[in-house]
Amino acid sequence: MRLIQILVGLWLVAGAGVAGAGPSGRPEQVASGTGGRTALDGTLPKDVDPESRNRLPVIKREGLDERGKKIYDAAGPDGPQGAAALRLHKSGVDVRWDSPVGRQLTELAIITTAREHDQQYEWSLHEMEAVAVGLDPAVIDIVRYRKPLTGVDDKQAAVIQIGRETFGKHKLSSETYARALRLFGKTNLVDVVDLMTGYAGTATNLTAANQFLPPQMKQFLPVPFTPANDIHPDSRSRIPMSTSPAQAPGQGQGQAPTGLYRRNLAPPPTGPGSMGRPAAGLKSLEASVGRPLMGLAILVTAREHDEQYDWTMNELTARKDGLDPATIDVVRNRKPVTGLGEKEATLIEFGRELFGKHNVSAETYARAVKVFGQRDLSDFVVRLMAPHASDAGMLTAFDQHLPAGQKPLLPMP
Numbered sequence: 400m401r402l403i404q405i406l407v408g409l410w411l412v413a414g415a416g417v418a419g420a421g422p423s424g425r426p427e428q429v430a431s432g433t434g435g436r437t438a439l440d441g442t443l444p445k446d447v448d449p450e451s452r453n454r455l456p457v458i459k460r461e462g463l464d465e466r467g468k469k470i471y472d473a474a475g476p477d478g479p480q481g482a483a484a485l486r487l488h489k490s491g492v493d494v495r496w497d498s499p500v501g502r503q504l505t506e507l508a509i510i511t512t513a514r515e516h517d518q519q520y521e522w523s524l525h526e527m528e529a530v531a532v533g534l535d536p537a538v539i540d541i542v543r544y545r546k547p548l549t550g551v552d553d554k555q556a557a558v559i560q561i562g563r564e565t566f567g568k569h570k571l572s573s574e575t576y577a578r579a580l581r582l583f584g585k586t587n588l589v590d591v592v593d594l595m596t597g598y599a600g601t602a603t604n605l606t607a608a609n610q611f612l613p614p615q616m617k618q619f620l621p622v623p624f625t626p627a628n629d630i631h632p633d634s635r636s637r638i639p640m641s642t643s644p645a646q647a648p649g650q651g652q653g654q655a656p657t658g659l660y661r662r663n664l665a666p667p668p669t670g671p672g673s674m675g676r677p678a679a680g681l682k683s684l685e686a687s688v689g690r691p692l693m694g695l696a697i698l699v700t701a702r703e704h705d706e707q708y709d710w711t712m713n714e715l716t717a718r719k720d721g722l723d724p725a726t727i728d729v730v731r732n733r734k735p736v737t738g739l740g741e742k743e744a745t746l747i748e749f750g751r752e753l754f755g756k757h758n759v760s761a762e763t764y765a766r767a768v769k770v771f772g773q774r775d776l777s778d779f780v781v782r783l784m785a786p787h788a789s790d791a792g793m794l795t796a797f798d799q800h801l802p803a804g805q806k807p808l809l810p811m812p
Contacts, residue, residue, distance in 0.1 A: 453485065453794075482709075486593055495594060503534045518605055520611065558579075571798070610636040613666050677777045678777040684783075699751070714808045726743050
């Protein structure tokens with residue numbers, strides 16, 4: 400597997416059409432992201448393109464701009480696969496600021512994502528921004544308290560429903576997708592979903608770091624837990640400011656934006672980049688912990704998102720890299736971690752709390768730092784788990800199915 404593929408957060412399998420048969424001896428397939436079973440003859444849902452095996456058409460290199468062609472070529476001779484291929488359908492604009500759908504809808508998309516991840520820091524800053532750009536406070540309260548969408552504008556309702564289904568149910572229905580496609584069109588819809596999934600990755604980093612706002616600022620989101628108080632007074636997070644700075648990839652939402660009227664909402668020294676400050680990169684992580692544990696971090700993320708495509712393709716890779724099949728089965732079937740090695744057990748519990756509870760306890764975090772060190776733990780989160788959480792949202796929303804003939808390896812709810 401090439402390093403460039405790792406850097407974009409994907410684990411691709413060479414020749415990924417591995418055959419698998421169901422009880423009848425014919426290929427058995429599960430609809431990735433939806434949990435629905437396709438016909439045994441390989442028939443796909445009506446809104447899934449038979450060539451791309453997702454809800455978007457295959458994108459051709461000749462139809463891309465220069466930026467897209469570089470991404471396409473970097474992925475290898477077959478072009479990007481999975482979430483990377485879906486993202487090639489984006490417009491290329493800075494969606495939050497420049498999308499034709501407007502700032503009210505883009506901020507609504509962000510707070511909907513924050514709500515579905517119980518992410519107080521992300522919510523609080525973007526609620527203030529949503530009010531500033533004119534989003535109706537009544538709509539904000541509908542998202543905050545998960546109220547019914549009765550009376551909400553069609554486009555606003557579509558954005559909220561996409562978030563509730565994609566992140567809350569790990570399944571985007573054909574009806575919701577069709578309605579959103581009709582309202583936004585393909586390119587704008589891809590842009591909005593990509594914005595939301597990007598902020599899902601940001602929420603992952605903020606939650607792992609237990610990032611608080613400065614003490615003089617109020618947090619506006621009710622959450623079903625009491626955040627731990629294991630934070631440093633200087634950074635207001637679990638990461639002290641003395642840690643050498645490093646920018647995590649894919650965290651553009653936390654960077655200072657450039658251009659007229661753009662501004663960074665994060666009050667210094669807080670922000671979504673705090674978890675990435677100690678990170679050293681994937682090469683460092685591989686040298687320190689090895690590829691099997693890296694694969695385990697990806698599988699835990701895929702399992703907690705019920706993401707069939709990301710799980711199956713990466714289980715194949717993890718097995719080749721030497722991850723113990725018994726450990727894989729613990730994650731696959733959500734078994735207790737009793738009997739596993741300390742590193743494996745700690746990483747699984749960390750991921751289950753991060754994605755399943757949206758709250759990593761002080762005890763779990765301290766144990767992970769003791770076992771891995773802050774540098775490697777930060778790399779696990781910002782280089783693998785957050786990007787794959789973002790990818791899971793894209794794969795789910797656009798219902799990415801496995802390659803024809805590939806047996807699904809994840810039991811779906």
